[in-house]
Amino acid sequence: MRLLTSNTQKRRLWFVTRLFLIVLALTITLLPVYWMVNTSLKTQVEIFASPPTLWSQNPTVENYVNLFTRRHLGAYLLNSVIIVGSAVFVSLVIGSLAAYSLARFGKDRLQQKLNFWVLAPRMIPPVALVVPLFLILQQFGLINKPLGLILVYTAFNLPFVAWMMRSFFQEIPVDLEEAAMVDGASRLRSFRDIVLPLAAPGLVATAIFSLIITYNEFFFALILTSTPRAATLPVGTAALIGKTQTLYGEMAAAGVVAAVPLVIFALLVQRHLVRGLTMGAVK
Amino acid sequence: MPGWRVKLLPWALIAPTAVFALAMTVLPLVYSVLTSLQEFPLGRAPVFVGLQNYQNLLHDANFGRSLATTLIFTIVATAVEFVLGLALALLLKEEFAFQGIIRSSLIIPMVIAPVVVGIIWRLLYNADVGLFSFAVQALTGRSFSVLSSTTMALPALIVVDIWEWTPFMFLILLAGIQSLPLEPFEAARVDGASPWNIFVHLTLPMLKPVIVVALLIRALDAFTVFDQVFVLTQGGPGTATEVATLMIYKTAFRFSQFGYGASMAIALLALVLSFSAAVTRAFKGSV
Numbered sequence: 001m002r003l004l005t006s007n008t009q010k011r012r013l014w015f016v017t018r019l020f021l022i023v024l025a026l027t028i029t030l031l032p033v034y035w036m037v038n039t040s041l042k043t044q045v046e047i048f049a050s051p052p053t054l055w056s057q058n059p060t061v062e063n064y065v066n067l068f069t070r071r072h073l074g075a076y077l078l079n080s081v082i083i084v085g086s087a088v089f090v091s092l093v094i095g096s097l098a099a100y101s102l103a104r105f106g107k108d109r110l111q112q113k114l115n116f117w118v119l120a121p122r123m124i125p126p127v128a129l130v131v132p133l134f135l136i137l138q139q140f141g142l143i144n145k146p147l148g149l150i151l152v153y154t155a156f157n158l159p160f161v162a163w164m165m166r167s168f169f170q171e172i173p174v175d176l177e178e179a180a181m182v183d184g185a186s187r188l189r190s191f192r193d194i195v196l197p198l199a200a201p202g203l204v205a206t207a208i209f210s211l212i213i214t215y216n217e218f219f220f221a222l223i224l225t226s227t228p229r230a231a232t233l234p235v236g237t238a239a240l241i242g243k244t245q246t247l248y249g250e251m252a253a254a255g256v257v258a259a260v261p262l263v264i265f266a267l268l269v270q271r272h273l274v275r276g277l278t279m280g281a282v283k
Numbered sequence: 284m285p286g287w288r289v290k291l292l293p294w295a296l297i298a299p300t301a302v303f304a305l306a307m308t309v310l311p312l313v314y315s316v317l318t319s320l321q322e323f324p325l326g327r328a329p330v331f332v333g334l335q336n337y338q339n340l341l342h343d344a345n346f347g348r349s350l351a352t353t354l355i356f357t358i359v360a361t362a363v364e365f366v367l368g369l370a371l372a373l374l375l376k377e378e379f380a381f382q383g384i385i386r387s388s389l390i391i392p393m394v395i396a397p398v399v400v401g402i403i404w405r406l407l408y409n410a411d412v413g414l415f416s417f418a419v420q421a422l423t424g425r426s427f428s429v430l431s432s433t434t435m436a437l438p439a440l441i442v443v444d445i446w447e448w449t450p451f452m453f454l455i456l457l458a459g460i461q462s463l464p465l466e467p468f469e470a471a472r473v474d475g476a477s478p479w480n481i482f483v484h485l486t487l488p489m490l491k492p493v494i495v496v497a498l499l500i501r502a503l504d505a506f507t508v509f510d511q512v513f514v515l516t517q518g519g520p521g522t523a524t525e526v527a528t529l530m531i532y533k534t535a536f537r538f539s540q541f542g543y544g545a546s547m548a549i550a551l552l553a554l555v556l557s558f559s560a561a562v563t564r565a566f567k568g569s570v
Binding site for chain 2: 026125
């Protein structure tokens with residue numbers, strides 16, 4: 001009887017400890033994000049109030065309006081959409097073809113070497129490429145032009161797309177294609193009509209993934225673009241920090257604008273997040 | 284389809300990707316080596332200087348210190364993220380109420396753009412309005428700006444990295460734990476093994492391949508950290524938080540010393556590649 005009570009007590013204690021730890025982790029994770037949202041809705045006067053107010057006493061969207069009317073945030077956002085959209089689309093088309101080849105014919109020895117070359121670029125830290133890419137793009141007059149960044153992002157997305165799509169293609173049974181080809185369909189036709197539709201969820205996940213990576217990318221964007229003519233949202237946001245100094249409200253609002261679409265996208269592909277983060281090493 | 288076309292197809296499909304990789308990775312790398320052998324005097328054509336840049340690099344105390352800073356940052360951040368991520372994964376591996384929402388919430392820091400993460404922590408660390416600074420002031424009675432302190436700026440940046448990337452460790456380790464076979468654990472439980480023994484002798488060894496992948500990816504990314512440092516401290520105060528990537532950025536793009544910057548980047552690349560090669564070799568059997 002005693003034993004039973006102590007077991008129940010033990011279990012209850014563990015339950016409470018666990019609950020406490022989970023709540024603690026959630027608080028540490030979410031409080032900083034909440035603080036940015038909260039700050040973005042405050043007036044400049046309230047931001048400097050001491051002690052700080054836990055929620056805005058009279059919420060205002062003034063900071064957001066200022067961003068678009070005075071700080072070119074609309075232009076940065078548009079640049080991001082154009083650059084990220086093009087890079088993701090191109091890398092998805094080209095990369096899926098490579099992925100299909102890797103998944104279906106990848107047993108060849110020569111081809112296996114090629115696998116390595118497709119993946120290798122991902123191992124190289126961006127900083128090792130930034131000086132030469134800057135100098136090369138400068139010679140072609142592509143600095144501070146959307147096209148320059150589109151090329152760079154496409155190249156960086158490709159290994160990722162190829163490897164992620166490869167792991168999705170490998171999950172599709174070869175029999176289906178072979179059956180179609182026995183019935184007279186060509187390899188490309190069976191790819192288009194059978195493989196692609198089956199791989200569609202993977203394609204969507206991969207697209208959203210490369211979208212997250214490119215949309216958040218800062219290092220290359222900072223070096224290859226500078227003005228509202230071509231600069232992306234992260235660069236515009238970082239520039240704002242320098243210009244606004246103590247306009248914390250606008251800084252916070254820019255952070256919210258940059259973060260919200262991505263958080264939504266990421267939650268949509270949560271199921272595939274692990275595969276994407278490890279490039280298929282862990283499923 | 285004629286035979287040669289069938290044979291060619293795998294190559295044709297992969298060709299565009301290979302061309303891109305060649306043009307945007309291999310070519311720049313070669314160009315980078317060439318650049319690192321040159322000097323770029325302002326307003327004049329670049330001059331070939333041989334290995335001069337590398338020689339200077341060996342005697343550059345700033346670069347050495349920058350590497351040391353980067354190493355401290357990488358080791359501390361990765362280690363803490365691993366321990367916290369593993370703890371979270373163990374804490375959340377069983378079914379419980381609201382687990383979907385809780386897991387989604389926990390990964391938010393990781394998907395927010397690093398620049399925005401920088402903003403978030405600026406708002407917390409800032410001396411005049413920061414929540415964190417307010418708490419410090421309430422506790423110690425004096426105003427204190429974490430990011431302008433030579434001793435506290437680096438730990439403060441490490442805290443930011445831990446906040447941002449613990450979710451990554453959590454997510455990957457959780458996936459690893461959930462994909463482990465159940466039988467050995469049931470057998471151990473029947474034999475009366477304690478939870479601690481099960482963890483040390485079953486969970487950890489079986490999880491090793493996943494752990495290696497997670498640590499490697501995270502360490503390599505931390506080693507080339509830039510965005511958050513750029514937004515929060517720009518390497519300051521002084522050079523207290525000048526990580527390697529930031530130093531290369533400043534050398535090449537603020538001071539236009541492209542040759543010297545390129546030689547630093549090559550040195551960094553060599554370090555990163557030999558590190559990954561060593562890890563991959565050491566764990567070849569298990570990964």
